[in-house]
Amino acid sequence: xxxxxxxxxxxxxxxxxxxxxxxxxxxxxxxxxxxxxxxxxxxxxxxxxxxxxxxxxxxxxxxxxxxxxxxxxxxxxxxxxxxxxxxxxxxxxxxxxxxxxxxxxxxxxxxxxxxxxxxxxxxxxxxxxxxxxxxxxxxxxxxxxxxxxxxxxxxxxxxxxxxxxxxxxxxxxxxxxxxxxxxxxxxxxxxxxxxxxxxxxxxxxxxxxxxxxxxxxxxxxxxxxxxxxxxxxxxxxxxxxxxxxxxxxxxxxxxxxxxxxxxxxxxxxxxxxxxxxxxxxxxxxxxxxxxxxxxxxxxxxxxxxxxxxxxxxxxxxxxxxxxxxxxxxxx
Ligand code: IPE
Ligand code: IPE
Ligand code: MG
Ligand code: MG
Ligand code: MG
Numbered sequence: 001x002x003x004x005x006x007x008x009x010x011x012x013x014x015x016x017x018x019x020x021x022x023x024x025x026x027x028x029x030x031x032x033x034x035x036x037x038x039x040x041x042x043x044x045x046x047x048x049x050x051x052x053x054x055x056x057x058x059x060x061x062x063x064x065x066x067x068x069x070x071x072x073x074x075x076x077x078x079x080x081x082x083x084x085x086x087x088x089x090x091x092x093x094x095x096x097x098x099x100x101x102x103x104x105x106x107x108x109x110x111x112x113x114x115x116x117x118x119x120x121x122x123x124x125x126x127x128x129x130x131x132x133x134x135x136x137x138x139x140x141x142x143x144x145x146x147x148x149x150x151x152x153x154x155x156x157x158x159x160x161x162x163x164x165x166x167x168x169x170x171x172x173x174x175x176x177x178x179x180x181x182x183x184x185x186x187x188x189x190x191x192x193x194x195x196x197x198x199x200x201x202x203x204x205x206x207x208x209x210x211x212x213x214x215x216x217x218x219x220x221x222x223x224x225x226x227x228x229x230x231x232x233x234x235x236x237x238x239x240x241x242x243x244x245x246x247x248x249x250x251x252x253x254x255x256x257x258x259x260x261x262x263x264x265x266x267x268x269x270x271x272x273x274x275x276x277x278x279x280x281x282x283x284x285x286x287x288x289x290x291x292x293x294x295x296x297x298x299x300x301x302x303x304x305x306x307x308x309x310x311x312x313x314x315x316x317x318x319x320x321x322x323x324x325x326x327x328x329x330x331x
């Protein structure tokens with residue numbers, strides 16, 4: 001038996017140790033109550049390093065026109081929390097998989113490419129018309145609209161090339177991973193959410209409609225990241241279902257907090273222009289419920305995400321702490 005202080009020490013001390021911590025589930029929950037505003041950047045740091053090294057490699061395609069290559073690198077390598085890759089790695093670990101495994105790493109890189117493409121297109125004048133992203137000019141401001149559209153297209157396509165590139169001996173997981181990413185990013189997933197967010201289709205009024213939008217525009221990719229990590233780690237049915245539920249709740253909470261930050265955040269900290277949602281008349285949890293009720297709901301949904309992990313405890317400790325930390329994030 002380890003003593004609780006030692007276990008707590010490792011939980012506090014080393015973000016890489018979260019998912020290996022030998023703490024019991026009760027201890028993890030106690031810890032989270034004690035530290036409600038854990039530093040998101042510190043938690044994500046190890047995964048940022050890992051995925052950025054892989055993204056550098058996967059973006060080095062010699063036949064790409066130089067100007068396109070420059071735009072793609074700008075869109076992917078200029079900052080960002082790298083939450084979705086971290087979810088792939090942590091989910092693989094939560095089911096007992098090896099987060100350094102080749103397919104896990106490829107899934108993390110592919111997921112981030114799709115996310116970056118979604119941001120580039122989301123910022124376009126025809127969509128949210130934003131000029132600031134990750135603290136820098138958006139892609140269309142930097143390279144022009146045509147190049148931003150095309151760099152986004154190229155990143156989406158590249159993501160599937162990364163997933164399906166021949167591995168030594170082939171890998172039986174490729175088909176399901178491609179299907180998960182395609183579903184999450186596709187016309188019933190993220191794109192459906194963006195179409196609804198832009199008011200281009202019928203969406204029910206009130207909270208039901210808002211949940212429809214948020215679950216899809218943001219939730220489906222976050223859920224896919226968890227499911228892909230689970231599949232990479234060789235999850236069984238119960239494990240996959242637990243991570244599926246966690247991903248769904250986390251995705252909703254994540255966009256809810258994004259809405260709150262748009263209404264309350266600071267430009268320099270956010271790295272994007274605050275106040276855009278109200279200015280554009282977007283449906284958000286803040287416009288629907290007001291700030292305080294939106295904050296309460298974010299906490300409730302985060303708690304539901306953490307509860308979903310119980311069948312995986314204690315290997316899912318990292319995911320639990322991450323969810324809790326993201327609820328109190330500032331960007
Ligand atoms: C921003 O996502 C867009 C949403 C889905 C809310 P992130 O907040 O994960 O953006 P980066 O990757 O850290 O820049
Ligand atoms: C983003 O939602 C959803 C996707 C990029 C798919 P938002 O439009 O709220 O994201 P930000 O605030 O621009 O990052
Ligand atoms: Mg948008
Ligand atoms: Mg936007
Ligand atoms: Mg937003």
